[in-house]
Amino acid sequence: MRFLCVNCSHIYDEALWEETDGIEPGTGIDEISEDIHCPSCDGSFEDFSPIEDEVIYADDPHNLSHVEREHMPRIMHLDDQKVEACVGEEEEMHSSSEEHRVTAMYLVDEHGHIVEEVFIMAFEDPIAEFDISGLDDFEIRASCNMHGLWWTGLINVDQYHEEHDEDGDEES
Numbered sequence: 740m741r742f743l744c745v746n747c748s749h750i751y752d753e754a755l756w757e758e759t760d761g762i763e764p765g766t767g768i769d770e771i772s773e774d775i776h777c778p779s780c781d782g783s784f785e786d787f788s789p790i791e792d793e794v795i796y797a798d799d800p801h802n803l804s805h806v807e808r809e810h811m812p813r814i815m816h817l818d819d820q821k822v823e824a825c826v827g828e829e830e831e832m833h834s835s836s837e838e839h840r841v842t843a844m845y846l847v848d849e850h851g852h853i854v855e856e857v858f859i860m861a862f863e864d865p866i867a868e869f870d871i872s873g874l875d876d877f878e879i880r881a882s883c884n885m886h887g888l889w890w891t892g893l894i895n896v897d898q899y900h901e902e903h904d905e906d907g908d909e910e911s
């Protein structure tokens with residue numbers, strides 16, 4: 740399991756801990772003594788929040804439940820070079836309090852590999868811009884510290900343009 744330091748965005752991976760701070764690799768976060776601090780910002784380990792690895796997506800994209808509407812990454816702008824996405828609805832994005840917020844947004848390729856990740860700090864709007872040049876298909880994922888990891892599903896750039904550019908162009 741991975742944990743995010745809410746102070747500085749450092750990621751603690753239980754499976755990959757370095758020995759440098761006197762912690763054996765594979766040590767669970769609960770087993771770390773209180774006098775060891777975040778290697779990046781020196782904050783307390785109590786400020787680490789879990790990063791859920793299970794991917795969640797809406798059963799029916801046209802009929803979202805409240806929690807789905809709140810968490811589904813949404814495309815705000817897309818062109819051949821970049822995509823800008825937010826989490827939740829543009830008028831009402833996901834909460835960004837310290838207790839409950841989106842901690843990171845990811846650009847993922849068609850093979851499920853993370854191409855780019857953007858960390859979102861408390862009180863920042865959950866918005867990220869990614870470089871998609873060279874990708875025909877991509878996904879946006881968003882990780883909420885309470886509700887897990889959510890994704891758009893695979894988006895084809897050309898198809899998106901066909902569906903969203905004025906009236907489409909169905910004759911050709």
Ligand SMILES: [Fe+2]
Pocket residue numbers: 810833839840883884885886
């Ligand atoms: Fe949430």
